[in-house]
Amino acid sequence: MTKKPSFQKKVLSCSRLAKTGLVSVILVGLAACGTGPAPTTYDLSAPTTGIKARLGGQIVIATPTALQALSDQNIVVRNETGAMTFLGGGQWADQLPNLIQARLINTFENGSKLRAVALPSSGVIADYQLVSDVRAFYVVTPGNEAVVELSVRLVNARTGQIIRGKVFTAKRQVGDGLNAGSAAVALNDALSSVLLEIARWVG
Template sequence: MVTSPIKRACLLRRLAPVALLAALAGACSSGPAPATFDLSAPSSRIRGAAGVQVLVNEPAALQQLSTQQILVKDTSGSVSFIGGGQWADNLPRLIQTRLINTFENSSQLRGVSRPSSGAVADVQLVSELRRFEIATPDNQAVAEISVKIVSDRDGRIVNGRIFRASVPASAVDAPNAARALDEALSVVMLDIVRWVSGSHLPRREDPGTAAAGEDRAPA
C-alpha cells in the first residue's frame, strides 16, 4: 500500500510522543541500582541452656516491614522509605537468619535451626517484628521484637518478653540508617540470646524421667 507524504507526516507526529516516553522510561530503568545492606550476627560468650535444641521461627510482621525497603516513620505514624538502599533479603527472613547466627556465635545451646530443617527441638521461639525503622524527627534507629518461648512438646508458652533498642542515626540516608539499625538489632539479638539462655527451658524428654522409666522396666 502506498502512503502519501502528508499521511506519513501525520503518522510520525502521532508516534513521536510514544517514542519520547519509551526513551524516558529506558533512561530511568538504566539508573544506578540501590545499594544492598546486610545485617550483622554479633558474638559473645553467654552461658546457660546447654544441651537444649531451639527452633527459631521467622518473625511475623506487618506488610510495611515485610519488605527489603528501609523504613522511616515520623511522630504522626506516616511511613516512607529511604531511596538508594535496600536490605539483602526480605526483612523478617533476614532477621531470622541473623538471630540463628547469633545463637550459634554466642550460646551453649546443643543446636539452633529453623523449623524447615526438620530438627527435633525442645522449644521454639515465636516472635513478631514490631518496629524496625528510623524514627524522625529525632533520627533514632529503633528495633523492637516480641518473643515467646514455646514448648515444642505441648505448645505451652513458657515465657515472653519484648526487646527494644534504639541508636542515633547520624543522617537519614541509606548507609547511615542501615548502620544504625544494624547496631540496634545487634543489641536486641544479644539480649534475646541472654534471656533464652537464662530461662528454665523444658526438655522434650527429661533425662530424669527417662532414667526413672528405665528403673521401672521389668528385668
C-alpha cells in the same frame, strides 16, 4: 566491653544483574541502568562476642511475623504521626523477617550452640520453639533515631505452651544525616543489641 559486630554492605551492579540469565532479572537490571544507579544492598550482622546462652535442649527459630510495611526489603522511616515511608538508594539483603531469623540463628551459633539451634524446616525434633514479632524496625523522624523492637516468646514444642515472653527494644541515633547508609548502620547496631539480649534471655 562487647565488641560491635562488623557491618557489611554490598552493591548489586547492573552488570551482575545482566549475567543472571533470568529474563525478569535482566529487565529489572536494564530498567535500573536506564533510570539511575541500582540501590545499595545492606546486610545485617549477628553478635560474635559476649553471648551467654545455655540451652537445655534443642530449639527451632521461627520466621518472625511483621506488618506488611516491615516485611519487605525496604528501609523504613516513620514520622511522628505514624506515617511510614521508604528511604531511597538502599535495601536489605533479603526480606526483613527472613534476615532477622537468619541473624538470630547466627547469634546462637556464635555462642557455640551450633548443634542446638535450627530452622523449623530442618527436621529437628525440637524441645523449644522461639517465635517473635517485629514490632519496630525503622528510623523515627524528626529525631532520626533507629528503633528496633521484637516481641519474643519461648514455646514448649511438644505441648505448645508458652513458657515465657518478653519485649526487647534498642535505640540508636542515626549519624551523618539521614540516608539509606546511615540508617542501615544504626538499625544494624540496634538489632545486634536486641539479638544479644534475646540469646541471654533464652539461656
